[in-house]
Amino acid sequence: MITALLIASAATLAAPVAGALGHRWLKQAAGARLMRIDAPTGIDEQGFVRIGGIEQWISVRGEHRDNPVVLEIHGGPGASNAIYGPLTRAWEKHFTIVRWDMRGTGKTLHRSGADHQGELSFARLYEDAVEVTHHIRTRLDVDRVVLVANSFGSTFGLRLARQYPNLYSAYVGTDQNINDAGRDDTAHLTLLTRLHAAGKHKELAALEEMGPDARTWTSEQHAAYAKIAATSDPLTFSTMKAVVMKSLWFSPLHSLRELGALGKGMKLSEQILPATAGFDDWADGTSFDLPFFIFQGDQDVLTPTDRAKRFFDDVQAPVKDFALIEDASHFASFRHPEQFLHLMLTKVRPLVTNQGQAAAK
Structure with a gap:
């Protein structure tokens, strides 16, 4: 959803690169x-696993193998979470964090190139997510993650949680995206007003030309809407610059060539967006057979907080909870990783730890 903005920001950042490589190296070393x-x-395992017929990058990190396992499903599409490793280091004291670059994303894309990613569709990536889940359960010898x-x-997350409650001990959505098949145009009207x-x-003219119904938009229009929404909101835009772009540029896990693959992957993955615009999360079902949590930025304009709360x-x-991450728009868990960790420790970890203890008896 934020592909165009990331690419535009990367281009801006690239201008002073020649004089900043030394500083980048020092920051990378500190991050490492x-x-x-x-x-x-x-x-601490990072490498490639054959998923869905191609090699895909998976990272498994944590300080204790007995900690609950967390499988992240990153956004974008094509926006790898691997860049946030230094920001979320404290999470790994309490959880084993699994990060996966989907096909068309980051290190997976860089491994074999755009022509060897296979089918780039929501359905294909969804099946990959199921396969990754099974791989992690086997690799770490756990029943659920x-x-x-x-x-x-x-x-993806809502559909995985709804369809496979036996694979997951809890669902946690953040920057939660709720689709309603175009019924609610509140966010569009709010953006027009802003x-x-x-x-x-x-x-304003570009947005009026697009109209409020995202089901009619092209992939380029989806990306344009996200860019306009983010750059016109001061909190979101400051987060993009201070959190996302800095994490991207200083990531100790990525070479300069891999940074280029991240940008290419986000552009390549835009084609997935139109097929999801007609999704209807209410119609698909609001009943979940596992603990359900949403931890949302209190001022999210890209995936509106009020819509996530209504859903x-x-x-x-069986258990559900909704909590706000304060002073946060989109990228809430990475803007305030300490707030997100606190919620995970107080609301999620005790529950899933008790589940594991009960299963072991």
Whole structure:
């Protein structure tokens, strides 16, 4: 959803690169030291696994193998979470964090190139997610994992949680994306109002031409909408610059060539967006047979907080909870990783730990 904005921001960042490579190297080295796992009980594995017929990158990191396992489903599409490793290092003290670059994304794309990614569709990536889940359960010898999905990844996440409750000990959505087959145009109207007040006539005209029904948009229009929504909101835009782009540029896990693959992957993956615009999460079902959590930025304009809350209110689940991450728009868990971790520790970890203890008896 934020593909065009990331690419535009990357282009801006690239201008002073020649004089900044030394600084980048120092920051990368510091990040690598921070991410080092020395605990004898720990795990730090990064490499390629054959998923859906191609080699896909998977990282497994944590300080204790007995901790609950978290499988992340990243957003974008094509926006790898691997860049946030230094920001989320504290999570690995309490959870084993599994990060996966989907086909068409990051290291998976860089491995074999755009012509060897196979089918890039929502259905294909969904099947990959199921296969990754089974791989992790086998590799780590666990019955179920905590499913944490953010942004566009939460479109997959809801469907995985609904269809496969036996594979997941809990569902946690953040930057939760809720589809309603175009019934609610509140976010579109709010954005029009914001653009009008700011005097952004060019963006206003583009948005009016697109119309409110995302089901009629092209992949380019989906990307344009996200860019306009993000750049016109000060909190989202500041997060893009201070959190997302800095994490991208200083990532200790990525070479300069791999940074290029991240940008190419986000552009390549835009083609997935139109097929999901007609999804209807209410019609697909609000009943979940597993603990259900949404931890949302209190000011999210890309995946609106009020829509996520309305869906949550209709959810039926054995346990459910909704919490706001304060002073956050989109990318809430990465803007305030300490707030997100606190929610995971107080609301999710005790529950899934008790589940594991009960299963072992």
